[in-house]
Amino acid sequence: MYELIKQDGLARRGRIHLKNGEIETPVFMPCGTYGTVKGMMPSDLLEVGTQILLGNTFHLMLRPGDDQIRDLGGLHQFMNWNRPILTDSGGFQIFSLGEMNRLAEKGVTFRSPVNGDKVELTPERSIDAQVNFGSDIIMVLDDCTSPDKNEDEVRSSMELSMRWAARSKDQFNRMKADSSKLFGIVQGGMYPALRDESLSQLIEIGFDGYAIGGLSVGESKAQMLEIMESLLPNMLPDRPRYLMGVGTPQDIVMGVSLGVDMFDCVLPTRNGRNGYAFTSEGIVKIRNAMHKTSQDALDSLCECYTCQNFSRAYLHHLDRCGEMLAGILITRHNLHYYHCLMTRLREAIENGTFRTLVDSLKEGWKKYD
């Protein structure tokens, strides 16, 4: 499924073949939690260059339910998105719920934040839900450990995740879901040795792709980098590598430079709704009074609908008035910015100019960051 097209240093230019189409990597996946990227129509997503969306199993299981989505023809048809979809497993949301869940060998039990109902999520149940969605890429259920746990706790959590990964693979096989692809998730916290052990066990089980989980959960940038640098060289060269929940444009450049192929993050959408725009000059906070009378575009180098048609003064006004169009227009710009960044990274790898591009990106970001 993964085709390596070109390499520049460790950075990889590739292509992933999925049942709903091909995606060019490195790729960024916007978050479509409840079957919608907040405020964006599918036609908007196509226009800004989205190749593949992420959906959240945890949320969609609760509302409207994976059985209902199946009965309505699957997630692609439900949300009118006919390109690839990756769904997470629900593991990260369980981690975020904290005290609201109870963990056991079998799986996790939690109270629905929607209606208080007791819900059970097991590795098998998560696979079943994702098969019901008809996802192009299915993720295994994992136990995502907090970075402040000690080594014994992290080992025991990682080992649980590996047993869950094996059960997920079994269930995936039983469901004969082989038009979809199944990804394993490396855990092991901030301990490089545990990370290596986790990766080896996953490779032993055998997956279509390998993700790095449990990062971007509160650790320092240096810790993230250390784990990445030690882990990436051991990942299989013929499988896609996915860094989960990451991140800022800077994080993405770092990931790509170490050989990561796939990224997802809520930043461009969530921050967009809060008036934060990612630009070639760093982050523009549109709420700031300095933009009140500015005729400039958010980003003078950007060709998105927002930058081609509206001034910072107008966006500032919309944001101050609480108008939904502020979030819509800045989200649209941010996604365009992220996708454009990926396109430029892909082109630079093809041309062997990755390093030069990264230096020039970093120079630009200095103005506001």
Added chain:
Amino acid sequence: MYELIKQDGLARRGRIHLKNGEIETPVFMPCGTYGTVKGMMPSDLLEVGTQILLGNTFHLMLRPGDDQIRDLGGLHQFMNWNRPILTDSGGFQIFSLGEMNRLAEKGVTFRSPVNGDKVELTPERSIDAQVNFGSDIIMVLDDCTSPDKNEDEVRSSMELSMRWAARSKDQFNRMKADSSKLFGIVQGGMYPALRDESLSQLIEIGFDGYAIGGLSVGESKAQMLEIMESLLPNMLPDRPRYLMGVGTPQDIVMGVSLGVDMFDCVLPTRNGRNGYAFTSEGIVKIRNAMHKTSQDALDSLCECYTCQNFSRAYLHHLDRCGEMLAGILITRHNLHYYHCLMTRLREAIENGTFRTLVDSLKEGWKKYD
């Protein structure tokens, strides 16, 4: 400026020539209170068939201020809408503020609901603000009377409005804003004689168009109809007639059948955000559990983006999850529905089949209304 193309009964098919383009009448104008039709991009508005927008002087004076809009090139450039804009005068908002305002011969003084500042709005100030916006159609400041006032109170309020109308015309002339058009507003509450008197005084002053104000403020449908039936025959045939703040599809059909040319209302946008869809079968309340698993479009006869691409089940899900896309998609449908209704009314008048169309529309609405 007004060209009468065809008449069918009292219903008029016409064209209004404005500095930013022509509009085909009867026409519906969506509300763009703060320089945005909530949740809609200008490109969406063009796609659903919007010919002219309404902006609110009261809101835009407070945020971002009419002087700032002037300095940024006017309202059209600020919001990136290069077709006609009509702005109201602020009179209706003063009426809505109720206790927060103090009325005098000179004008009205109120506390800004945004920051508590004391603000003065006079007929002259309202004209100046609308000239700063660069509006295609400028409305005079009026005192909008509540339907429960007695005849003496309504007379005195109407007479004040007429003195304000004369001052507005003077100010409009002083400002040499003659690329814009100035409309007077008939007041006089639920008293046909006062309405006639008001209209005569406005015609004496002389305006480019005449609006009917002070309806849709809590009176009964029968009261509204009585006023309309007595007033419309006396309105000048060579000037556009604008029924302010009206209304439902049924109200609009009633207005057109009596010879009204222009309408505005928050219903398609505000109700859209609350999950109410106007359809050929009446109002669909998408929150209703009956739509939870429906594969049907909101309106099986509709060709809008929403109806062509999404099921009621999906819209129901988005609405239940509080997703902004619910409001965006239903607003888009509702505006398409309103504009389509106007197109059909215009075509029917041209073809002499107005009565037949109205009967068939009413038959359809019966299912849900």
